[in-house]
Amino acid sequence: xxxxxxxxxxxxxxxxxxxxxxxxxxxxxxxxxxxxxxxxxxxxxxxxxxxxxxxxxxxxxxxxxxxxxxxxxxxxxxxxxxxxxxxxxxxxxxxxxxxxxxxxxxxxxxxxxxxxxxxxx
Numbered sequence: 001x002x003x004x005x006x007x008x009x010x011x012x013x014x015x016x017x018x019x020x021x022x023x024x025x026x027x028x029x030x031x032x033x034x035x036x037x038x039x040x041x042x043x044x045x046x047x048x049x050x051x052x053x054x055x056x057x058x059x060x061x062x063x064x065x066x067x068x069x070x071x072x073x074x075x076x077x078x079x080x081x082x083x084x085x086x087x088x089x090x091x092x093x094x095x096x097x098x099x100x101x102x103x104x105x106x107x108x109x110x111x112x113x114x115x116x117x118x119x120x121x
Contacts, residue, residue, distance in 0.1 A: 039078070042086045051085075053078045056094055063098060063108040073097045 039051035053074040060070035077093050091113075099106040113119045 039081050039083050039085070041090065042084055044087055048084070051078065051081060056090070059109065060094065060098065060105070062112065064105045065098065065101065069101055073101075 040048045041051050042048055056074035056077055057067070057070045060073050061067055065073065073094060076097060077090065080093070081090070095106050095109060098109060
């Protein structure tokens with residue numbers, strides 16, 4: 001999607017003229033989503049959906065990691081993710097990074113996965 005830069009212009013001859021917006025020049029501005037490669041994640045049921053790093057951040061925080069560490073983990077996972085990566089592979093990568101920072105965070109994640117989401121280890 002392109003964003004357009006505009007400026008407000010008024011006629012010089014009439015000081016009380018209503019200002020109107022006129023395109024001054026067109027400047028394409030690229031969104032971050034357009035410049036990054038879209039990574040899809042293959043869910044357990046076979047569906048595919050876009051990778052959302054914030055999901056990893058939220059889960060890591062729930063497991064006990066501070067927000068800055070959670071963001072660092074999510075960023076590292078995102079940088080090394082390949083298109084079509086499975087949720088199981090993502091989970092394994094996150095658990096390895098959590099364990100390296102603090103083994104208790106990994107255990108907390110596993111307890112949540114087993115108890116709340118009813119997933120086997």
